[in-house]
Amino acid sequence: xxxxxxxxxxxxxxxxxxxxxxxxxxxxxxxxxxxxxxxxxxxxxxxxxxxxxxxxxxxxxxxxxxxxxxxxxxxxxxxxxxxxxxxxxxxxxxxxxxxxxxxxxxxxxxxxxxxxxxxxxxxxxxxxxxxxxxxxxxxxxxxxxxxxxxxxxxxxxxxxxxxxxxxxxxxxxxxxxxxxxxxxxxxxxxxxxxxxxxxxxxxxxxxxxxxxxxxxxxxxxxxxxxxxxxxxxxxxxxxxxxxxxxxxxxxxxxxxxxx
Ligand code: GLP
Numbered sequence: 001x002x003x004x005x006x007x008x009x010x011x012x013x014x015x016x017x018x019x020x021x022x023x024x025x026x027x028x029x030x031x032x033x034x035x036x037x038x039x040x041x042x043x044x045x046x047x048x049x050x051x052x053x054x055x056x057x058x059x060x061x062x063x064x065x066x067x068x069x070x071x072x073x074x075x076x077x078x079x080x081x082x083x084x085x086x087x088x089x090x091x092x093x094x095x096x097x098x099x100x101x102x103x104x105x106x107x108x109x110x111x112x113x114x115x116x117x118x119x120x121x122x123x124x125x126x127x128x129x130x131x132x133x134x135x136x137x138x139x140x141x142x143x144x145x146x147x148x149x150x151x152x153x154x155x156x157x158x159x160x161x162x163x164x165x166x167x168x169x170x171x172x173x174x175x176x177x178x179x180x181x182x183x184x185x186x187x188x189x190x191x192x193x194x195x196x197x198x199x200x201x202x203x204x205x206x207x208x209x210x211x212x213x214x215x216x217x218x219x220x221x222x223x224x225x226x227x228x229x230x231x232x233x234x235x236x237x238x239x240x241x242x243x244x245x246x247x248x249x250x251x252x253x254x255x256x257x258x259x
Contacts, residue, residue, distance in 0.1 A: 018213035026059035052147030057101040071107035078114040079155035080196040085117035115195035128167040144205035152220040152233035156196035165198030212252040222255035
C-alpha cells in the first residue's frame with residue numbers, strides 16, 4: 001500500500017496498481033469468509049460487475065484453488081442486471097458472474113442472487129420487493145463490493161438518484177449505455193433499462209469496499225472525497241456510511257489532494 005488516510009468515515013487506501021489493490025481486497029474477503037466458516041456461520045457478500053472487480057475475482061478463485069478458501073457458506077447478491085436481457089445473453093451480468101467467479105468456486109448456485117432481467121414488466125415491482133426480502137432473510141449484506149461509473153454511479157444508481165431508493169427498474173443514462181456499447185456490439189444493442197439495488201439497500205450493508213482503477217475514475221473519486229454529498233454524484237452517498245473503505249490505484253487517486 002502506498003498510503004492510507006481517513007476522511008470522515010471513509011478509509012482511503014491507495015495502491016501502486018489495480019493488481020495490488022485487488023490483492024488487498026481479496027485478502028479482506030478471504031479473512032472474513034475463513035473466520036465465518038470456522039464458526040459455521042454464513043457470509044453474505046454484495047457483488048459488483050464491470051471491469052473493476054475482475055482481478056479481485058481471479059484472486060478469489062486462486063485462493064479457492066490453492067489456499068482452500070471455501071464459498072460453501074457464502075451467499076451473494078449482485079447489484080444489478082440489464083433489462084430486458086436473457087440470463088444466457090453473452091453480455092448479461094448472469095453470464096459475467098458465472099464466467100468470472102461462480103463456475104470456478106464451490107458456491108451453491110441456490111445462494112447466488114442476481115436481479116432477473118427476464119421478469120415480465122408488470123411483475124418487476126413485486127420482484128424487486130422480493131429481492132430486498134431475500135437480502136433481509138439472509139441477514140443483510142456483510143460486505144458490499146462496489147465499482148464506480150465515470151459519472152459517479154454505483155450499481156446502476158445514476159446521477160439524480162435519491163438516497164432513499166431501493167431495488168427497482170431504472171432508465172440507463174446515455175453515458176452508461178455508451179460505455180457498455182463494446183460489450184453489446186453497438187449502442188443500439190445496449191438495453192435501455194436495468195434493475196438495480198438502491199442507495200438505501202447499499203447503505204444498509206455492514207461494510208462497504210469501493211474500488212476504482214485508472215485516470216478515468218479520478219474525477220468521480222475527487223468529487224466524492226472533496227465535494228458535497230449530492231444526488232449528482234451517487235458515490236458521494238457513501239460518506240454517510242460508518243464503515244467504508246475506498247481502494248484506489250494511484251491514477252484513480254490522482255486528483256485527491258495530498259497524493
Ligand atoms: C457498470 C456497473 C457498475 C460498475 C460500473 C463501472 O455500469 N453496473 O456496478 O461499477 O459500471 O464499470 P467498470 O468497472 O467497468 O469501470
